[in-house]
Amino acid sequence: MSELSEVRNRHVGLIAALAAVALIADLVTKQIALANFSLAEPVSILGGFLKFTRVSNSGAAFSLGEDATWLFSAAKIVVIIVILWISRRVRVPIWAVIFGLLVGGASGNLVDRVFRPPSPFQGAVIDWIQLPNWPVFNIADMAVVCGGALAVWASFRGINLDGSIETKSAEEEKKG
Secondary structure (H helix, E strand, C coil): CCHHHHHHHHHHHHHHHHHHHHHHHHHHHHHHHHHHCCCCCCEEECCCCEEEEEEEECCCHHHCCCCCHHHHHHHHHHHHHHHHHHHHHCCCHHHHHHHHHHHHHHHHHHHHHHHCCCCCCCCCEEEEEECCCCCCECHHHHHHHHHHHHHHHHHHCCECCCCCECCCCHHHHHHC
16 A cells, blocks of 8 residues: 555544544434433533523524525535545645544534434534523534634645645745
8 A cells, every 4th residue: 555545544534533523422412412401491500601501403503594404404415525525635634633523513413404303404403502692502513613713724824635835925925
């Protein structure tokens, strides 16, 4: 096996492992939330800073687009496929981590949309973690946000999928 194939296999393995961990953590914690937290009475800890508030969200963040659940399901499927397609080019661990988090998070919420009531591709996502002045969210949302934040960081650092680093040209350095 060539060195390039070994690197590719390691990164595909890392993507798959992180996606699986994020998905399993999301599904398990949602089951715990369904069993232990009510819609009416949130559980407060850390002096009320953190609350466990179970809600069913058929929309996107901030409950936007509640009538377009099927569209969110379709979009998640497309996003997962595109990320998996692009991930074949990953040669550095940071992008494997990013893609693993994004695929795992998108998959967690997709499972809710496909399998939860009222019907396939119309299901509501179970959210249960609440911070002050923030919408209620779940582990899948955390994975997507962390993956997105890491993608922004890697992009600003100029780290490409293949591991090459983009640098400023001499003219850009003079300007900035």
